[in-house]
Structure formats: structure tokens, C-alpha cells
Amino acid sequence: MADGKLRAAILVVSDTASQDPSTDKVGDTLTASFTAEGSNSWEPPVIKIVPDNVLDIQRTICNWTDGPDWVNLVLISGGTGFAVKDNTPEAVSPLIHRHAPGIVHGMLAASLKVTPFAMMSRPVAGVRDKSLLITLPGSPKGAKENLEAIIKLIPHACTQAAGANSRALHAGGVKKLEAEAVPRAHTSPSERPQSNDPNAGPNRRYRSSPYPMLSVDEALNLISQHTPEPAVIEVPVTPSLVGSVVAEDVYAGEAVPAYRASIVDGYAVIAPDSPTAGPSTKGIFPVASITHANPGGTLSPLEPGTVARITTGAPLPPNANAVVMVEDTILVSSTPDGQEEATIEILTGDIKPLENVREPGSDVALGSKILSKGDIITSVGGEIGLLAATGTKTVKVYKKPCVGVLSTGDELVEHNDPSKLYGGQIRDSNRPSLLSCLSSWGFPTVDLGIARDTPPGELENVLRDALRGVGRASTSVDVIVTTGGVSMGELDLLKPTIERSLGGTIHFGRVSMKPGKPTTFATIPFKPSSPTGSAQQERESKLIFSLPGNPASALVTLNLFVLPSLHKLMGMGQRQTAPGVTPALGLPLVSVTLAHQFPLDPKRTEYHRAIVTASRSDGRLYATSTGLEGVGQRSSRVGSLASANALLVLRPGRGKVEKGTLVEALMLGNVVPEA
Numbered sequence: 001m002a003d004g005k006l007r008a009a010i011l012v013v014s015d016t017a018s019q020d021p022s023t024d025k026v027g028d029t030l031t032a033s034f035t036a037e038g039s040n041s042w043e044p045p046v047i048k049i050v051p052d053n054v055l056d057i058q059r060t061i062c063n064w065t066d067g068p069d070w071v072n073l074v075l076i077s078g079g080t081g082f083a084v085k086d087n088t089p090e091a092v093s094p095l096i097h098r099h100a101p102g103i104v105h106g107m108l109a110a111s112l113k114v115t116p117f118a119m120m121s122r123p124v125a126g127v128r129d130k131s132l133l134i135t136l137p138g139s140p141k142g143a144k145e146n147l148e149a150i151i152k153l154i155p156h157a158c159t160q161a162a163g164a165n166s167r168a169l170h171a172g173g174v175k176k177l178e179a180e181a182v183p184r185a186h187t188s189p190s191e192r193p194q195s196n197d198p199n200a201g202p203n204r205r206y207r208s209s210p211y212p213m214l215s216v217d218e219a220l221n222l223i224s225q226h227t228p229e230p231a232v233i234e235v236p237v238t239p240s241l242v243g244s245v246v247a248e249d250v251y252a253g254e255a256v257p258a259y260r261a262s263i264v265d266g267y268a269v270i271a272p273d274s275p276t277a278g279p280s281t282k283g284i285f286p287v288a289s290i291t292h293a294n295p296g297g298t299l300s301p302l303e304p305g306t307v308a309r310i311t312t313g314a315p316l317p318p319n320a321n322a323v324v325m326v327e328d329t330i331l332v333s334s335t336p337d338g339q340e341e342a343t344i345e346i347l348t349g350d351i352k353p354l355e356n357v358r359e360p361g362s363d364v365a366l367g368s369k370i371l372s373k374g375d376i377i378t379s380v381g382g383e384i385g386l387l388a389a390t391g392t393k394t395v396k397v398y399k400k401p402c403v404g405v406l407s408t409g410d411e412l413v414e415h416n417d418p419s420k421l422y423g424g425q426i427r428d429s430n431r432p433s434l435l436s437c438l439s440s441w442g443f444p445t446v447d448l449g450i451a452r453d454t455p456p457g458e459l460e461n462v463l464r465d466a467l468r469g470v471g472r473a474s475t476s477v478d479v480i481v482t483t484g485g486v487s488m489g490e491l492d493l494l495k496p497t498i499e500r501s502l503g504g505t506i507h508f509g510r511v512s513m514k515p516g517k518p519t520t521f522a523t524i525p526f527k528p529s530s531p532t533g534s535a536q537q538e539r540e541s542k543l544i545f546s547l548p549g550n551p552a553s554a555l556v557t558l559n560l561f562v563l564p565s566l567h568k569l570m571g572m573g574q575r576q577t578a579p580g581v582t583p584a585l586g587l588p589l590v591s592v593t594l595a596h597q598f599p600l601d602p603k604r605t606e607y608h609r610a611i612v613t614a615s616r617s618d619g620r621l622y623a624t625s626t627g628l629e630g631v632g633q634r635s636s637r638v639g640s641l642a643s644a645n646a647l648l649v650l651r652p653g654r655g656k657v658e659k660g661t662l663v664e665a666l667m668l669g670n671v672v673p674e675a
Contacts, residue, residue, distance in 0.1 A: 211509030374575020398571025
């Protein structure tokens with residue numbers, strides 16, 4: 001304990017991360033927990049990654065604990081479940097001299113408050129010589145939650161295990177230590193939800209949301225933090241690549257052109273290097289041959305004093321070094337059958353070598369870089385043609401995420417249902433609207449239909465099926481987008497279903513914005529089923545965006561929150577546009593001038609639907625409201641999006657923002673030219 005600081009080591013047990021350390025997120029997550037605890041208590045921890053192998057685990061732990069350079073704490077993350085290759089408890093238990101069941105109970109008690117899946121963990125803890133050993137779950141979220149449940153008491157345990165007097169470290173005494181060790185809840189008891197079960201009765205349902213109100217920037221940061229890095233796949237070069245992001249530098253496997261080629265229709269000739277170096281190209285010449293771009297053809301060398309008829313793109317015959325355009329010639333005679341040219345007259349004598357000729361590799365040199373990692377394959381940029389021209393058969397790209405869209409609510413009726421509406425029924429416009437928007441962005445989608453609020457359990461079953469790719473889902477989805485069920489009603493069951501039934505984590509449940517306040521973002525742990533005999537699959541995180549049920553709110557939050565996450569998943573953040581600068585994800589942000597007054601919300605940032613036009617007179621961009629959001633009107637009206645091409649970012653304030661003010665705008669579509 002140099003300078004009174006404790007030393008920690010983190011051992012990550014993972015077959016996948018041992019092969020590709022960039023996939024590990026646990027090391028950084030746990031390091032951040034030590035940093036948050038205070039640099040005065042801990043030195044920066046050492047991190048090592050090993051595969052799911054008992055000997056590797058034991059050897060690393062002993063190296064950290066048995067020598068003169070021992071560490072106070074060893075955290076072992078991963079391999080604590082019930083899978084065949086989860087051997088961490090069996091590897092660690094024999095190394096422990098004195099077990100610490102209290103630490104195990106403390107971690108399990110904390111985890112069970114978050115998810116019932118905590119009972120599936122098999123943690124162990126104890127002391128080896130002077131070092132404290134503690135196993136943690138393999139997921140970054142679970143490891144962090146377990147560590148934070150005990151981190152206040154760990155210094156006390158470590159100093160005792162080392163045989164030192166812990167009073168110096170905790171001068172305030174045991175009571176102060178106990179007070180510090182109790183994790184503080186984010187909400188007060190009065191704010192915590194008791195139940196969202198409609199059968200629970202009003203006394204057990206919460207009266208206000210327990211989720212902190214985050215700013216839009218805070219919400220976007222959390223989305224970026226919890227969106228996984230993009231996955232790389234290798235695919236054939238076909239038009240379906242349009243919209244994909246290249247995951248590697250691509251080099252030309254063939255030169256373009258592959259041979260000396262004509263760029264015009266005309267006659268291949270032997271041009272002298274200088275006027276005195278050989279015969280002039282001007283005069284009458286016999287046509288020795290006709291050269292087309294025929295596959296596998298053998299060309300005869302061109303003899304001096306003759307020419308060869310040649311078409312655009314065809315290879316020059318050997319000895320030929322220039323091409324005369326057909327417009328600079330006159331037909332003198334044809335063959336007896338009249339089908340071919342026999343002799344022609346060239347009218348110009350100043351043809352130079354390589355005139356009207358493309359040299360091999362002049363367009364694309366063999367081995368030259370034709371695409372860079374992070375390039376987007378566009379429909380008009382020629383990237384597909386370039387790959388095809390250089391003989392590229394396959395290319396590595398980032399996999400586009402598949403998005404499942406689900407509507408929730410007993411009141412919903414399919415938009416194409418011929419029945420007449422009755423009671424409180426409404427047609428489901430959200431799903432067609434969101435699916436068409438996602439498709440226009442180029443993402444594969446799955447229509448998950450409508451999940452009813454009743455009977456209980458339908459919502460959970462539909463979400464589980466979507467993760468597994470069964471039931472309504474034709475394939476497993478990477479991202480689930482839901483609408484409805486996230487407000488304060490007794491049948492708004494999405495949040496408790498995600499947390500309690502699916503073991504997910506809600507990263508935010510309210511955003512200070514208008515419209516879209518109840519927008520929710522969560523991750524759900526998911527372990528894909530592995531084929532028989534294959535290696536054990538690592539647990540993944542699936543993303544869920546639960547958007548408000550109002551159609552305008554759903555579309556605004558889809559553009560604002562879902563699109564940046566999808567852009568990251570498809571690799572759009574991988575290319576550096578300048579040293580240290582990566583492109584912004586999501587909608588493009590521009591500055592616009594207000595064409596008239598706009599009312600402000602006193603508390604929340606409003607994303608006001610508007611039409612942005614380009615002025616012909618001064619070249620500036622001007623924003624006009626869609627006309628449906630005047631004073632006293634709700635920002636969630638769906639008609640306001642019908643003609644909008646931008647979302648104006650209006651910060652909270654009192655009164656109105658004046659005409660001529662410069663504000664930020666997120667562009668939903670192309671700028672409209674001034675009438």
C-alpha cells in the first residue's frame with residue numbers, strides 16, 4: 001500500500017475478449033467505479049484477460065497474490081453462471097484460505113433488487129494470504145452493480161486481510177463506515193413505484209415518475225454509451241450494398257484499364273516520337289485489322305504503314321501507340337464485298353504517342369486504395385461500380401441493425417381494419433409510420449404487430465419472441481422500438497416488464513423535451529442460443545427504445561434518439577473526417593433564421609416542426625412553423641409533421657423568441673427552395 005493507497009487487479013474471464021480485447025467493456029467499467037470512489041483510496045487497477053480455462057485463471061490469481069508484489073484486491077469477472085464453460089467459481093474456490101460469505105450475500109441482495117436473474121449467479125469471495133478475492137458477473141452492468149454494493153466496505157476488509165490497522169483509513173469509526181457503506185437510493189420512498197399491476201389498487205401505484213428528468217444531451221450520451229460497437233460481416237458486391245459502411249480499407253485487385261485501351265472510335269496507328277523520328281501519320285493507309293473488346297481474342301501486331309480499325313474501350317494491337325478519331329479520316333476504298341474498309345486517308349499528321357489512349361492502370365492502379373474504412377457506399381457515388389471494375393468479389397462492411405417495431409395498447413386497431421371504430425378505439429398509425437421511416441433510412445425492419453395490455457404477459461411474450469426471432473418476428477432483431485405504454489397509466493406496463501420480467505436496465509425514463517417527455521431507453525441482457533456442439537455464446541445487450549404513443553411524439557423521438565444509435569450500430573462513427581474528429585451521428589444540424597415569432601416552453605426544450613427554405617436573395621435558411629402549433633396548441637399534434645422538413649431546437653424560456661433570431665435546426669429532409 002504505497003502512499004496509503006490500496007492496489008487492485010481485475011481479471012476478465014472470456015473466450016471472446018481473450019481473442020479480441022477490444023470487445024471487453026468490463027475492465028473500463030470497473031476501473032471507472034474505482035475512480036469514482038476516489039483516487040486517494042485506490043491506485044489505478046491492473047487488468048488482464050484470460051479465456052474460460054481453470055489453469056489460466058488460477059495461475060493469474062496466484063501471480064497477483066503469492067509474491068512479494070501482491071495486490072490487496074483481485075476482482076474476477078465472468079464465468080459465474082450455469083453454462084458448461086462457466087468454471088470461475090470452481091477455479092477460485094480452491095485458492096481461498098478463508099471464505100467471506102457475507103460479501104457474497106451483500107452482492108446477491110443488491111442484485112436481486114435489480115433483476116431476478118441474480119439468483120442464477122454463483123459468486124464466491126474470500127481471502128488468500130493477504131489478498132481479497134471476489135468474483136463478479138461477466139456483464140459490465142452486473143459487475144458494476146455488484147462492486148458498487150460492497151465497494152465502501154472493501155478498503156476496510158482489505159486492510160484487515162493485510163494485517164494492518166484500518167482505523168487510519170476510517171478515522172470516523174465504525175458508525176461512519178456503516179453510514180458510508182449503505183448505498184443511497186436515487187429516489188425517496190414516496191417516489192418509488194410500488195406496483196404497475198392494474199390489480200394492485202391505487203394505494204400501491206406510484207403517483208409520480210421515479211425516473212430522473214434528463215436533458216436531451218444527457219439522454220443522447222447514455223444512448224451512445226450503451227449502444228454496442230458495430231459488427232463486421234463479409235458480403236458479396238451487389239447493389240444491395242448501397243447504404244452500407246465499409247469496415248476495412250479496400251485495395252484494387254485488378255488495374256483499370258487492364259490493358260492499353262482506346263478512348264475513341266477510330267484507327268490505331270504507330271505514331272512517331274517526333275516529326276523526324278518516323279513516317280507521318282498523315283496519308284492513305286491500308287486497314288490491316290479490326291479490333292473489338294472481344295474476350296479471349298489474340299491481336300496481331302500492327303505493322304508499320306498500316307492501321308487497325310478500333311472501337312472505344314478496345315485494346316490497342318501490339319506496336320500501336322495512338323488512335324486517330326474516325327472524324328479525322330476519309331474512307332478511300334472498301335473490300336470487294338463492300339462489308340469492310342480496305343483503305344482510309346488520315347487527314348492529320350500531328351498525332352502524338354498515347355493520343356486518345358488510356359494506359360494500363362491510368363484510372364485505377366493495381367493495389368491502390370479504392371475505398372477507406374468508414375466510407376459509405378452511396379447510390380450515386382460510383383462505389384459499387386469501382387468495386388466491380390477492379391474485380392472485387394466480396395467486401396467487409398458493418399452489419400446494418402435489424403429493427404423490430406411494436407405498438408402497444410388495448411385501444412389499437414390495425415390501420416387497414418375494415419371495421420368501423422367504436423368506443424375508445426384508434427387506428428394504429430405509429431407502426432406504419434415508423435416502419436416506413438426506418439426503411440427510408442435503409443434499415444431492415446420486422447413488423448412485430450400490436451401487443452395488448454391485457455391479458456397480462458402478452459407484452460413480455462412478444463418482446464421475448466422478438467429477441468429470439470420466433471413468433472411474429474421472422475428473424476432476431478437487434479433493436480426494438482415500441483410506442484405507447486410508457487406514461488403513468490395503470491396499464492402502462494413497458495417499464496416494469498423490461499425491468500422485472502426481462503431483467504433489463506432502464507437507462508432513462510424521462511427526458512426534458514417537448515414532445516416526447518416519457519421516452520424510455522433500456523438494454524436487455526440476451527444470450528443467443530448456440531448450435532449443438534458450438535462454443536458457448538457470450539451474453540449480448542439488446543436495445544429497446546420505448547417511445548410515446550402519440551404519433552407526432554413517436555416520430556420526433558425516433559429521429560432524435562433512435563437514429564443516432566442505429567448510425568453507430570451500422571458503423572457511421574468509424575471514419576475520422578479530420579485528425580481526432582469523428583462525424584456526428586443522427587440528423588444533420590444547421591443554423592436557421594426564424595421567419596416569425598415562436599412561443600417558448602418555460603421548462604422544456606421544444607422540438608418544433610418547421611419548414612426550412614433557402615432564400616434566393618440572400619442565400620440564408622429561413623424557418624417557418626408548419627402552422628399547427630400556435631399559442632395554446634399542443635406540440636404533439638400529428639399533422640405538424642406532414643410537411644415538416646426540420647425540427648427547430650427551441651430552448652426553454654419565457655414569452656417568445658423573436659423573428660430574425662438564429663436557432664439550431666435538425667434537418668428531417670431536403671431544404672425547400674424559396675417560391
